[in-house]
Amino acid sequence: xxxxxxxxxxxxxxxxxxxxxxxxxxxxxxxxxxxxxxxxxxxxxxxxxxxxxxxxxxxxxxxxxxxxxxxxxxxxxxxxxxxxxxxxxxxxxxxxxxxxxxxxxxxxxxxxxxxxxxxxx
Numbered sequence: 316x317x318x319x320x321x322x323x324x325x326x327x328x329x330x331x332x333x334x335x336x337x338x339x340x341x342x343x344x345x346x347x348x349x350x351x352x353x354x355x356x357x358x359x360x361x362x363x364x365x366x367x368x369x370x371x372x373x374x375x376x377x378x379x380x381x382x383x384x385x386x387x388x389x390x391x392x393x394x395x396x397x398x399x400x401x402x403x404x405x406x407x408x409x410x411x412x413x414x415x416x417x418x419x420x421x422x423x424x425x426x427x428x429x430x431x432x433x434x435x436x
Contacts (some may be wrong), residue, residue, distance in 0.1 A: 329341035332356075338364040346371075354383065362388045369399050390416075397398065 324344035328387050330336065336347050337360065353358040361370060361383075370389035374380035377394070384392040390408035391399040400406060405416035 330361045338366075340366045340368060357383065358386045361386075365411045368412035369393065369408070371397065371399075 322328040322343050322345070327345065327348070330347040330349050332345065332349060334348070336345070337349065338425070349357075349360065367389040369391045370384075371393040372380045372383050372387070372389045373395055374383070375411045381406065384394055387410055390412065391404070391406065395401040403419055405419040405421040407413055407416040414424055
């Protein structure tokens with residue numbers, strides 16, 4: 316469009332591990348791709364940010380993607396898909412991306428009051 320703030324979906328390849336774009340929450344259609352050889356180093360790169368709303372892992376083998384996802388410090392992790400939002404799933408992040416969850420059964424806890432009874436003999 317000739318006016319507005321439209322950004323076309325962009326795929327960034329050859330992104331170095333120290334690139335600022337890997338440490339910033341990007342609310343736009345931008346996908347930086349990082350190629351890695353050492354999984355421990357990859358996990359350091361993934362978690363080296365003050366944010367943690369969502370992360371995405373694409374892998375040929377599901378067990379590899381699940382292993383990486385379990386070590387990822389993000390509230391939501393998409394595995395071999397580009398969408399993590401779903402009405403039946405809890406929505407929320409970690410670190411500076413927020414605490415707590417909205418939606419799904421887990422999100423109901425935010426609207427409940429817990430009462431504890433401690434009864435003696």
